[in-house]
Amino acid sequence: MKIALDAMGGDFAPQAAVAGALLAAEELAGRATIVLIGQEDAVRPLLQAAGPAGAALEFVPATQIIEMAEHPAKAFQQKQDSSIAVGYKLLLAGEVDAFCSAGNTGAMLVGAMFTVKAVPGVIRPAIANFVPKLKDKFGILLDVGANAECKPEMLEQFGELGSLYAQYVLGIAEPKVGLVNLGEEEGKGTPNTQAAHQLLKANPHIHFVGNIEGRDMFNEKADVVVCDGFTGNILLKMAESIYEMMDKKQIHDPFFDKFNYEAVGGSPILGINDNAIIGHGRSTPLAICNMLVQGYNMADSGIVDQIKATFKS
Amino acid sequence: MKIALDAMGGDFAPQAAVAGALLAAEELAGRATIVLIGQEDAVRPLLQAAGPAGAALEFVPATQIIEMAEHPAKAFQQKQDSSIAVGYKLLLAGEVDAFCSAGNTGAMLVGAMFTVKAVPGVIRPAIANFVPKLKDKFGILLDVGANAECKPEMLEQFGELGSLYAQYVLGIAEPKVGLVNLGEEEGKGTPNTQAAHQLLKANPHIHFVGNIEGRDMFNEKADVVVCDGFTGNILLKMAESIYEMMDKKQIHDPFFDKFNYEAVGGSPILGINDNAIIGHGRSTPLAICNMLVQGYNMADSGIVDQIKATFKS
Numbered sequence: 009m010k011i012a013l014d015a016m017g018g019d020f021a022p023q024a025a026v027a028g029a030l031l032a033a034e035e036l037a038g039r040a041t042i043v044l045i046g047q048e049d050a051v052r053p054l055l056q057a058a059g060p061a062g063a064a065l066e067f068v069p070a071t072q073i074i075e076m077a078e079h080p081a082k083a084f085q086q087k088q089d090s091s092i093a094v095g096y097k098l099l100l101a102g103e104v105d106a107f108c109s110a111g112n113t114g115a116m117l118v119g120a121m122f123t124v125k126a127v128p129g130v131i132r133p134a135i136a137n138f139v140p141k142l143k144d145k146f147g148i149l150l151d152v153g154a155n156a157e158c159k160p161e162m163l164e165q166f167g168e169l170g171s172l173y174a175q176y177v178l179g180i181a182e183p184k185v186g187l188v189n190l191g192e193e194e195g196k197g198t199p200n201t202q203a204a205h206q207l208l209k210a211n212p213h214i215h216f217v218g219n220i221e222g223r224d225m226f227n228e229k230a231d232v233v234v235c236d237g238f239t240g241n242i243l244l245k246m247a248e249s250i251y252e253m254m255d256k257k258q259i260h261d262p263f264f265d266k267f268n269y270e271a272v273g274g275s276p277i278l279g280i281n282d283n284a285i286i287g288h289g290r291s292t293p294l295a296i297c298n299m300l301v302q303g304y305n306m307a308d309s310g311i312v313d314q315i316k317a318t319f320k321s
Numbered sequence: 322m323k324i325a326l327d328a329m330g331g332d333f334a335p336q337a338a339v340a341g342a343l344l345a346a347e348e349l350a351g352r353a354t355i356v357l358i359g360q361e362d363a364v365r366p367l368l369q370a371a372g373p374a375g376a377a378l379e380f381v382p383a384t385q386i387i388e389m390a391e392h393p394a395k396a397f398q399q400k401q402d403s404s405i406a407v408g409y410k411l412l413l414a415g416e417v418d419a420f421c422s423a424g425n426t427g428a429m430l431v432g433a434m435f436t437v438k439a440v441p442g443v444i445r446p447a448i449a450n451f452v453p454k455l456k457d458k459f460g461i462l463l464d465v466g467a468n469a470e471c472k473p474e475m476l477e478q479f480g481e482l483g484s485l486y487a488q489y490v491l492g493i494a495e496p497k498v499g500l501v502n503l504g505e506e507e508g509k510g511t512p513n514t515q516a517a518h519q520l521l522k523a524n525p526h527i528h529f530v531g532n533i534e535g536r537d538m539f540n541e542k543a544d545v546v547v548c549d550g551f552t553g554n555i556l557l558k559m560a561e562s563i564y565e566m567m568d569k570k571q572i573h574d575p576f577f578d579k580f581n582y583e584a585v586g587g588s589p590i591l592g593i594n595d596n597a598i599i600g601h602g603r604s605t606p607l608a609i610c611n612m613l614v615q616g617y618n619m620a621d622s623g624i625v626d627q628i629k630a631t632f633k634s
Binding site: 142153156157188189190197198199201221222223224225226227237238239241242243244245246247248249250252253254257259261263264 | 455466469470501502503510511512514534535536537538539540550551552554555556557558559560561562563565566567570572574576577
């Protein structure tokens, strides 16, 4: 299997990207090869410096970089030889099995929509994020930012996408799906969440457990938590900031340490025809490594085929 | 000054309410008298057991109770001799200066709208909540649940209401006002938050600092953080759950301990013609005491007159 990494993506690229790729190559030895995509001048010397470990990685040149602050759609279309555009070309051509980047999130989304495209039947793909659970390892929360506003039908589909991911990638049998809301009762929330509640409840493909309040995010009420990208993005960033504040105060605990984004490394885009993962801009080598391992697990699970089969009907 | 308390409100009423009232009476001695409202049979014996301290509290009977699960508007209208309805009657009549309850939140809101009413010019009052700040003591977040959906004009007004509260009750000169959003840039978010951003920016009564991301909730970027009640409610409950998990794990720290709702005791309703505060259902005596002290501070600050003057123009 081949897992591709945007070597130019992230605040500490290419150094952190290459270092993370080397870690992942060791971890995935015998199972997958890491393919680095980026500017030759920047990446080659780092690979050479790593000796035989560096030589074990594949390298594909890309002359351009999409910067963090660039307009995603414009940059993606204008920079067809950027590391992100080249990564998606490889993915579309079937030359790699997953593509990961800690670069421009919007460009990663736009790239997915323009190249591998949304799975037929999926209204809008979503970005999923891992949520630490008190008893189990992780649950997932989606959408965390691809769609600020969501129609009820989109929220319903996020429930299906998240449920499939939890089942096939996280290995949770019959995952419990919950809807973020301001009260437990069925009639709570906005007209949108009320309608989404009814759709999720009636959906035969998922095990819907009802509304999930802010206080139930980390307990065992639901494995898959569904919300619009506005709410999800704010929840996610707040949770991350809590970990950072604890870390600064040197408060550590096995549960709260799972809030560290480095532990999972990236957020999969669900509902597209291939495996793509978006990493944190600040990704460290450990985060990059875990993102690549997650990319491998995702590709290995066959989750995309499961999603295609579910939305075909 | 007289601060009224619903003695029947909250999961541990009337015991926790009376115990909290006794604490507050001590704290506010010489400045305010606590007025307990509730069922004679339930409250009198507790006051008698407290001896002279109990005798120093005033008591107003109310024969009915609005239960936590009751439909707010229906219950408020049907139970005109409930402790919440009697509390608002005293407030409207000017017999007390603030009314606090840890009972049915919806009934507290409905009661406010039916009796003391919204300040003319205020589209919809909001519930505000205290937010722990890393450097300063607290900022405030509003709305946290009175209005699940908010028009841009409502979010703008929340900025004004919160700014006045921060200034007159928290003593923050020129409070910084921020808008919860999924990115810092002006154009980010839903059409609603984009429009609210422009209104807040143009408002001459406040010091608007722009969008606030989930990660900036607890730092010094803003003293007043504005959002719709859906988002605010979920943020608030998630923050509370984090404190609870830390507390269970016996992780304590001066900053994170400020996440304990007991430290502030309640959430003021802003934009009504009087001082009303809603407490947590699980309120302990300490929480009740702090809610009453907050009620005193609010009444003492003259915040309602400031709000009336601002919205008159």
